[in-house]
Amino acid sequence: MPATTTIGLIGAGAIGRAHLGGAAQAAGVRIVGVADPSPAAAELAREFGLPHFEDQRALRDALQPDGAVIATPNALHVPLALEWIAAGRPVLVEKPVAVTVEEGRQLARAAADAGVPVLVGHHRRHNPVLQKARALVQGGALGRLVCASVMAAFLKPDAYFEQAWRRSNAGGPVLINLIHEIDLLRFVCGEIRSLQALTSNAVRGFEVEDSAATLLRLENDALATIQLSDTAAAPWSWDLASGESPVFARSDTESHFLCGTEASLALPTLRSWRYPGERGWFHPLEQSRVAFEPGNPYVEQMRHFGAVIRREEAPLTDAADATRTLEVTLAVRQAARSGEVIRF
Incomplete structure (x- = not known):
């Protein structure tokens, strides 16, 4: 069994719930906290027995996870991903990777320059x-x-x-x-x-x-x-x-x-x-x-993300690849x- 890799979840909508379910069944990963200001997010965190934070920085400072899932509204994907990359933490960014092609390319360049991997949540590829x-x-x-x-x-x-x-x-x-x-x-x-x-x-x-x-x-x-x-x-x-x-x-x-x-x-x-x-x-x-x-693609995607964080596998869909789809x-x-x- 691989060592357990800790992950913060940013964004607790429908896809956030899917990631929680996938992580619960995936080997080698564990979601350790949820960051989202909505009351529904606090309830979702309680349902899964996880600490809840209104701000993603508070989650990172308090829990120091190895990486993060960014499942927020689309406009926040790149700004949040850049912040976590700057902190040296790999991210799984939900699709679409960005709002514009240039934003997607910016994220790809930042990940390459920092040597921090980005996985994009085109989950069907894991089916x-x-x-x-x-x-x-x-x-x-x-x-x-x-x-x-x-x-x-x-x-x-x-x-x-x-x-x-x-x-x-x-x-x-x-x-x-x-x-x-x-x-x-x-x-x-x-x-x-x-x-x-x-x-x-x-x-x-x-x-x-x-x-x-x-x-x-x-x-x-x-x-x-x-x-x-x-x-x-x-x-x-x-x-x-x-x-x-x-x-x-x-x-x-x-x-x-x-x-x-x-x-x-x-x-x-x-x-x-x-x-x-x-x-x-x-x-x-x-x-x-x-x-x-x-197999369940959400479970496999979370297992793969853990391996990406540990640098055991290259991202199946990196930021440059996802930007091409966008x-x-x-x-x-x-x-x-x-x-x-x-x-x-």
Whole structure:
């Protein structure tokens, strides 16, 4: 067993609770305190038997943790991360890594200059399903990847939008949800070379979009599409299909479809199709299911963060990598406004 690494939690919203649950099951790490000024945070700390602080500096001074999880509102991600880096403490910063690309690059430079690692909370990368899919695609099991199709269609209830920022351009499904799909494509299928996009706010009429369609060209000239809407009475999304989070009602379906010249793959089921003999649409495909060892990505992410703090593992998603995902995600709105192809 590794030595226990102590971690402070800054921010006690829904994702903060997920980190507390992950750390409780992860080997080698222990969250030792919660910093968040809200009364709900104090209650959450009591629920987990942890000391509560209204200020993150007070937590650091009192407990001297080895690192910190920053799960605050987005605008605080970089300022708080820079402060902990200056103190020599590694951080796990929730996604998006920053509000702007330049802020993300600033954080990456600061981490590199200080020699202090930053892990960014793109938790799906820690899911065994996606790690298996990445190995299959990059190992050539599908042949040459030619296209990928992503469905992210779900219904956010009216109460979700009672917080005003979720109705503004600070929120919306592009920044909150599509960023996961962009990162998944980059992780499993490869880098993105260009994109085009359309957005719509026709259903709710908010300032921010409620639907988006994105067409992407990947580095190997494979094409990918992402259909996104948070107004759809539909089961086709990773959150509903994967069962990663118990807060969502699970649906027995698939959301991601990867097609290659030799085989195709559906996620999260890892169903695969290929021709057992003669090839072509006049002949039947053979279906199988790829074996994998299930695991909880939130638990694995916290275990990995402990190893990152101890310098035993390099961050699976560092600040520079996460900034690349942010850059592509922000370009979706830019492309929708301009009607242009955005190239990277």
